[in-house]
Amino acid sequence: MWRLVPDPTLSTDVGRLGAESEDLRAMVERARSGQMPLMLLHLELDHFESVGETMGLDVSGQALLQLAQRLTRFVEGRGRVWRHSVEQFILAIERSDMTVPPEQIAEALCDEVELPLTVLPYTLFLNAKAGVSLCPEHTPDATTLLDFAELSTRLLTNSPDRIQFYSGQSSDRAHSESAISRQIIDALPNGELRLRYQPEVNARDGRIIGMEALLRWHSPGLGLMVPERFMPTAERLGVVVQIGTWVLETALRQCRAWRDQGFDDFFMAVNVSTLQLLRPEFVDEVLALIQSIGVPPQSLLLEINESALTNNVSSIFDALSALRREGVLLGLDNFGMGDSSLNALVRYPVDTLKIDRSFIKTAPASEREAAIVRAIIAMGHQLNMRVIANGVESDVQLGYLRRGDCDIFQGYLFGEPMPADAASLALRRRYLRPELFAASKPDRTLLLLDDEENVLRALVRLFRRDGYRILIAGNVRDAFDLLATNDVQVILSDQRMSDMSGTEFLGRVKMLYPNTVRLVLSGYTDLATVTDAINRGAIYRFLTKPWNDQELQEHIRQAFRTWDEQYGRATP
Known part of the structure; x- marks a missing residue:
């Protein structure tokens, strides 16, 4: 049974769980009759006991007093605050201004708690979580309203969130939490x-x-x-x-x-x-x-x-x-x-x-x-x-x-x-898994990316004559997977693909694998995009479709020579 009474050790305006509160019953009655909707918050401080253990009970007591006064000012004129335990407070707030949603009020409350507290010679930073129940939406009964708010707070135990509103599905989860406890x-x-x-x-x-x-x-x-x-x-x-x-x-x-x-x-x-x-x-x-x-x-x-x-x-x-x-x-x-x-x-x-x-x-x-x-x-x-x-x-x-x-x-x-x-x-x-750490072959590796299968086949036939180790990808995800598992020196990518443009793909490659030489091959020319990519160093060269076989082969040879010059490997 929930009971609320004044606690003179904190403030004349703050109560503590004990005897039944007439104020809360009156607020619930107004909400039940449709006069003034009510929200109840079960506020719990995270690891507050460590303050007393490390800084002393005087410091923790002064911190609680300051926090109680701060909470009282927060609800002034629209609600009440009660103590529940050393680390817990109960707040009942009447929602007189229905333009402010309860979620916003709860977030503002947690923000208020997390403002620095000065208890000389310390500055304390507290964190809090709040379970929230609404009257009359969730229940018209004061005791059940308190239970719902506490239950919602328990559900935050394993959550990074600060706020948990009661819902009908909360009961099963709460029973699980209760069993764990x-x-x-x-x-x-x-x-x-x-x-x-x-x-x-x-x-x-x-x-x-x-x-x-x-x-x-x-x-x-x-x-x-x-x-x-x-x-x-x-x-x-x-x-x-x-x-x-x-x-x-x-x-x-x-x-x-x-x-x-x-x-x-x-x-x-x-x-x-x-x-x-x-x-x-x-x-x-x-x-x-x-x-x-x-x-x-x-x-x-x-x-x-x-x-x-x-x-x-x-x-x-x-x-x-x-x-x-x-x-x-x-x-x-x-x-x-x-x-x-x-x-x-x-x-x-x-x-x-x-x-x-x-x-x-x-x-x-x-x-x-x-x-x-x-x-x-x-x-x-x-x-x-x-x-x-x-x-x-x-x-x-x-x-x-x-x-x-x-x-x-x-x-x-x-x-x-x-x-x-x-x-x-x-x-x-x-x-x-020693096989995963075997030294990679020193082959010259060329990655080809194009979402048109016939283009990929034609490119493979062309470059196979030059003795490269050729990797092919029909989409950007496969290309990233191949780059992660292979030592690739030169990349030739199509520009117009369904999931990402070639210049965008190669821009990401530049960040992840800067020791690569990157070329774009496309029948579509967007001069501004290409110029920007070249200026940023994302691509080494922009080539056009349809291509001349001999010219394209020479571009790739030059790309490998550039890789050798920049990254210090002798040409075999």
Whole structure:
């Protein structure tokens, strides 16, 4: 039963859950009678308990007081604010101005919460999520309205969104979240947690140089679950630290077992949560485990989610620095998806960057993602970090990443997360998919792109006489795949194609594969487009259809000679 009463420790204008609120009942009654529609927000602060743990209860208390006053000003004249718990507030807002949609009000509220809070000597940046229910649209009952708002907030646990409105479909999802909340508490003592190990291989030859320990929960009632599904709930319930400690100890013991079998040239990667890093005892616990289990510090790579850097908490920096001084390797996980600044990246002592799998999935066909991948690799190398590509699943992705000088690969192309016995077999093989790393032939390779099959056949017949290794593509996607998996020196592309113009295609090729000589062949001449492409260096030469065989052959020969002159390979 929801009850709301004043809380004098915050403000005379802010209440706290306790006795039933006459104000809320009156507001619900007005909404039910059609006088004034109402929106109810269940506001939850993200990881607010860390403020008290790292900066003291006085600071967290002052921050709550300031936030309560700020929320009261936000709803002044149109609603009420109540405390629910240390990290939660309830806001009831009457929608007197129906021109402002509830979504906009909820977003403005979250923006208000995320404004800096000054509690000397600190400046705090809080994040919040809000579940929203509407009266009378969702329910005319006050208790149900509160339940719907809280339920919607729970659904944000595994979501990057800040706002969740109640819907009829929310109930099934909420029941699942509720089941996770009930069962995750006992998962560790009941022995339901497992570790799986996924290889990480050297980009030069496919040799296994690391294993990442990945957590799985074998729930009797919910089935097999990945961490993304249950760890946010574990964080909210406060059991994430115990789970994290178990993962670290189990992974280190497995590392020791493999070292005893003679595998001593790999690292064990283990994910750690922000809440673990914030604990003052974390560094001592990690070093004690390393010493008691008997593994070298450099055999452990702790992977930190990029979002940890946004906390800007000195204790995190101190913890990472202390671990690095002792020889423990540090990695930044899921890089590219968080909000960390480049300044934070330079400041924190990190050995590896792991590119988020979402970028690998779409590269190299997607120009923007491909550009981001290349930029992350270049930046990591400039900062003396090794770069890991996570989620490598195809030869095309592998070829593109190798040409981009990525250092380490991880993904289903080399092995899925596997039990320790299967991972031991992989370690004994030492090299995974060695055929993918064989040296490419030094053939002169010519890529032909045209969406007309008869034109491609004619070009192949013409250039085969000159002894080139010829690759053909009937569309842009196939052409990008061939470029990712082959060492191509010269490209001849049609200009007018259904999916992309030749000059646009070659412009992208210039960015991704600048060490190519690029030519356009077309019966359609757009002088402005061609001139612009030439000026930008996207194309080396523009040729017209119908072509003269001897002249076209000479153009291609000259293109290969140009490649030799520019990129230093002697003509055979």
